[in-house]
Amino acid sequence: MQPNEIAEVLNRPLSRELLARDMTRLAYVAKDGTPRNIPIIFAWNGSQIVMCTPKNAPKLHALSVNPMVALTIDTEVHPPKILLIRGRAELDYVDGIPDEYLQTTSTYEMTPEQRVEWEAGVRSLYRDGMVRIVVTPTWAKLIDFESTLPSAVEELIRQQEERQGV
8 A cells, every 4th residue: 555545544534533532452463473452542643653551561572573563443333433554563662651651541531630640650650661662554444334345345245236237
């Protein structure tokens, strides 16, 4: 997929709405060779997905061996809205708490007092720093089940139309 095609998908209004959510599912290959798919909070910076994790997270070793990942951001309503992204994870070890980590929780419902307490706990827990997992999309597809469908369904519709002479 060309960069302009990826940008076109990611700049659609529905994609922007999904990229404003807090949670994605990160799929990667674990160090034992089996697949993993985990929920993780993220931030979209306009060109990359940024996820943050502790420096001792098992996924870091796996991502350093095989950095290819897939992300799914979706809704829980019918029909579902789904943004699929593929890319390569780059690991950025940082001191302190990355700004993206604090931004990703900005939509969580907390009172100002709870927010201050939560942030103090985060700063205490991750005082040795965190790792930013940065994914630049190399492929993207938006599925809304109205104007876009999964590729297998699109193919079935095309075959059905051919049989009917449409």
